[in-house]
Amino acid sequence: MKVHEKEHSDFFEEEIKKRNIKPTIFLPLWDLLGVGLGFGSTLLGKKAAMLCTASVEEVIDEHYLNQIKHLDNTEPKLKKKIIKFREDELSHKDIAYEKGATKEGPYSILDKIIKTGSKIAINISEKI
Numbered sequence: 001m002k003v004h005e006k007e008h009s010d011f012f013e014e015e016i017k018k019r020n021i022k023p024t025i026f027l028p029l030w031d032l033l034g035v036g037l038g039f040g041s042t043l044l045g046k047k048a049a050m051l052c053t054a055s056v057e058e059v060i061d062e063h064y065l066n067q068i069k070h071l072d073n074t075e076p077k078l079k080k081k082i083i084k085f086r087e088d089e090l091s092h093k094d095i096a097y098e099k100g101a102t103k104e105g106p107y108s109i110l111d112k113i114i115k116t117g118s119k120i121a122i123n124i125s126e127k128i
Contacts, residue, residue, distance in 0.1 A: 001053075001095065004088040011081060024125040033121070037114065048110060050101035055114040057093035061086060063122055 016023055024030075041052035064086035071079040103111045 001092045004085075004092065008085050008088070011085075015078070024128055026121070026124060026128065030121055030125070033117075037117075041110070041114075044110075047100045047102055047107060050096040050099045051103065051107050051110055052114055054093045054096035054101040055111045056118055057089045057096065059115050059118040059122070060089045061093070064089065 015021075037052060038049070041048045064082050067082050068079060068086070071082070
C-alpha cells in the first residue's frame with residue numbers, strides 16, 4: 001500500500017507543478033490530521049486501524065469516480081492514471097477488510113466520522 005500511495009502522491013505533485021496549479025492552503029493541516037487519524041485509530045486497535053484505511057479508501061474511490069466521469073477525451077493519460085489509482089485504492093480497501101476492518105457496533109460510528117471528515121477535507125480543498 002505504501003508504494004502505491006507514494007506513486008499516487010508523486011504523480012499528483014508532478015501534475016500540480018506541470019499544470020501550474022496552486023495546491024490547497026490546507027495541505028499541511030490535512031497532512032497533520034491524516035497522521036493523527038492513523039495514529040489515533042491504531043491506538044484503538046487493529047480493527048479500528050483497518051477500518052480507518054477502508055473508510056478513507058471508500059471516500060477516495062468515490063472521489064476518483066467523480067473525477068473519471070468529469071474527464072473528457074482530451075485528458076486520456078490523466079484519466080488512465082486515475083482509473084489505475086482507483087483500482088489500487090479498491091485493493092487497499094479489500095486488504096483492510098481481510099485484515100479485520102469492520103463496521104459492526106461502535107465501529108459504524110468511527111466509519112461515519114472518518115468518511116465525513118475525509119469528504120469535508122476534499123470539498124474544502126476543491127474550493128480553497
